[in-house]
Amino acid sequence: MRKIVIDATKKGGTINKNIYGHFSEHLGRCIYEGIFVGKDSNIPNVNGMRKDVVDALRHIKVPVLRWPGGCFADEYHWMDGIGPQEGRKTVVNTHWGGVVEDNSFGTHEFMELCAQIGCAPFISGNVGSGTVREMSEWVEYMTFDGVSPMADLRREHGREEPWDVPYFGIGNETWGCGGNMNVEYYAGVYRHYQTYVREYGDKKIAKIACGPNEGDYHWTEVMMTACHCPTGPVGFCNVRMDGLSLHYYTSPGKEAGRGSARTFGRDKYFHTMEVALHMDELVTKHSEIMERFDPDKQVGLIVDEWGTWFDVEEGTNPGFLYQQNTMRDALVAATTLNIFNKHCQRVSMANIAQTVNVLQAVILTQEEEMLLTPTYHVFDMYKGHQDATLLESTVEAETIGTAEYAVPDLHLSTSQSADGSILMTLANLSLDTAQDMNCQVDGQAVHSVSARILTEAVDACNEFHAKDRVRPQAFTDIAVKNGAIQFSIPPCAVMEVKINA
Numbered sequence: 001m002r003k004i005v006i007d008a009t010k011k012g013g014t015i016n017k018n019i020y021g022h023f024s025e026h027l028g029r030c031i032y033e034g035i036f037v038g039k040d041s042n043i044p045n046v047n048g049m050r051k052d053v054v055d056a057l058r059h060i061k062v063p064v065l066r067w068p069g070g071c072f073a074d075e076y077h078w079m080d081g082i083g084p085q086e087g088r089k090t091v092v093n094t095h096w097g098g099v100v101e102d103n104s105f106g107t108h109e110f111m112e113l114c115a116q117i118g119c120a121p122f123i124s125g126n127v128g129s130g131t132v133r134e135m136s137e138w139v140e141y142m143t144f145d146g147v148s149p150m151a152d153l154r155r156e157h158g159r160e161e162p163w164d165v166p167y168f169g170i171g172n173e174t175w176g177c178g179g180n181m182n183v184e185y186y187a188g189v190y191r192h193y194q195t196y197v198r199e200y201g202d203k204k205i206a207k208i209a210c211g212p213n214e215g216d217y218h219w220t221e222v223m224m225t226a227c228h229c230p231t232g233p234v235g236f237c238n239v240r241m242d243g244l245s246l247h248y249y250t251s252p253g254k255e256a257g258r259g260s261a262r263t264f265g266r267d268k269y270f271h272t273m274e275v276a277l278h279m280d281e282l283v284t285k286h287s288e289i290m291e292r293f294d295p296d297k298q299v300g301l302i303v304d305e306w307g308t309w310f311d312v313e314e315g316t317n318p319g320f321l322y323q324q325n326t327m328r329d330a331l332v333a334a335t336t337l338n339i340f341n342k343h344c345q346r347v348s349m350a351n352i353a354q355t356v357n358v359l360q361a362v363i364l365t366q367e368e369e370m371l372l373t374p375t376y377h378v379f380d381m382y383k384g385h386q387d388a389t390l391l392e393s394t395v396e397a398e399t400i401g402t403a404e405y406a407v408p409d410l411h412l413s414t415s416q417s418a419d420g421s422i423l424m425t426l427a428n429l430s431l432d433t434a435q436d437m438n439c440q441v442d443g444q445a446v447h448s449v450s451a452r453i454l455t456e457a458v459d460a461c462n463e464f465h466a467k468d469r470v471r472p473q474a475f476t477d478i479a480v481k482n483g484a485i486q487f488s489i490p491p492c493a494v495m496e497v498k499i500n501a
């Protein structure tokens with residue numbers, strides 16, 4: 001019997017709902033086909049947005065959506081994507097497959113999408129190939145309420161009221177596709193560009209700087225030194241950095257060696273999980289650096305790209321990054337979200353890459369068909385953590401894996417909602433061993449418990465001819481005995497356990 005202890009008296013801060021955020025780029029079939037089909041499509045849509053996809057995203061309560069990239073953002077010129085459709089510029093999406101980008105999905109369409117989903121927009125500005133003026137005018141176009149050339153242009157294009165843009169990214173991967181800058185150079189660029197991301201009236205915009213690639217701790221150190229000006233009696237400073245981004249993908253191998261998303265052996269599975277769990281070390285170490293400069297936690301760590309990255313599905317465009325999604329992906333999502341929950345004092349947002357048809361997508365589409373991936377179901381099972389209070393919880397775990405790759409078998413996080421109910425999300429990474437669990441809750445009486453489970457073979461996925469192979473099921477073999485919760489978690493499983501006090 002393995003022991004779980006939840007201490008309801010030890011609160012670890014609020015789990016920002018934005019940790020459950022998403023990222024959608026003009027890449028492959030994510031925006032076009034996956035989300036936006038146009039008003040004249042036979043696929044049921046509202047103002048061009050797929051109804052099935054929007055409904056599914058509303059269901060998991062997507063809190064924030066990052067757009068238009070990714071690498072695409074640093075080649076995106078927003079003025080190409082406004083105004084009458086027939087007048088919009090056709091350009092080449094040079095980064096992603098060299099395909100035609102007709103700009104039919106632009107700022108107005110993105111804002112409409114966010115309104116339909118009920119989420120906040122997070123715009124990624126162009127630093128790599130754009131000017132300070134272009135960025136500043138985009139902000140003016142979207143958020144200024146008065147009379148100005150950009151606000152008037154927005155009205156001319158049919159939108160009277162300004163939008164809220166609560167999050168604005170100043171460049172994407174400026175260490176790579178966003179300009180190949182070193183951090184000493186980018187820190188100056190950031191200070192410069194952010195000056196002109198104006199906040200009009202009472203519109204607040206969190207300015208998010210491009211942060212490190214994976215374990216580049218020097219990047220974090222320099223950005224915190226050069227761009228974080230603590231408010232208070234230390235002096236006057238006109239630079240603001242509300243967030244520093246971190247990108248980290250789970251890939252068991254690089255380039256062609258990443259392996260198939262759906263056909264893999266035990267070794268590749270444990271390799272993937274080991275690489276996924278490395279997120280904990282990255283977040284811990286970047287947070288430690290940030291803490292030295294910012295003990296008041298004014299700067300959030302924003303993991304605005306994360307997820308699995310495998311080889312593309314056979315026969316698909318290599319530039320489209322289309323991959324299937326199995327129980328392995330569900331376990332990566334479950335453990336990663338547990339990690340973010342536990343680091344909620346510093347991690348204020350995370351955005352899985354990417355929402356539809358790209359990398360670790362929560363939704364796949366095929367013309368008018370849509371399916372929900374195992375990763376989608378994890379977001380559904382974890383949505384109760386959004387804005388809840390982290391509780392201290394521990395699980396007795398043992399190390400499992402292969403001679404080369406080692407991971408803990410059990411992984412969890414726990415939170416408490418405003419109504420007092422407790423949500424525990426637990427994953428069993430073992431491929432063959434069930435575990436009998438005894439869960440004790442300190443500081444609170446347990447009255448009743450209910451649970452759901454996602455479990456299948458590790459390479460099981462949903463396909464268009466079998467859309468519901470992997471889906472959560474009610475889990476009833478769980479009971480409260482002598483004040484403790486007892487159940488057995490099968491191998492390769494994710495559980496959502498709701499404890500009512």
Ligand code: AHR
Nearest residue numbers: 069070071072172173353
């Ligand atoms: O998500 C795919 C790509 O990965 C993004 O465009 C880029 O920012 C990252 O390298």
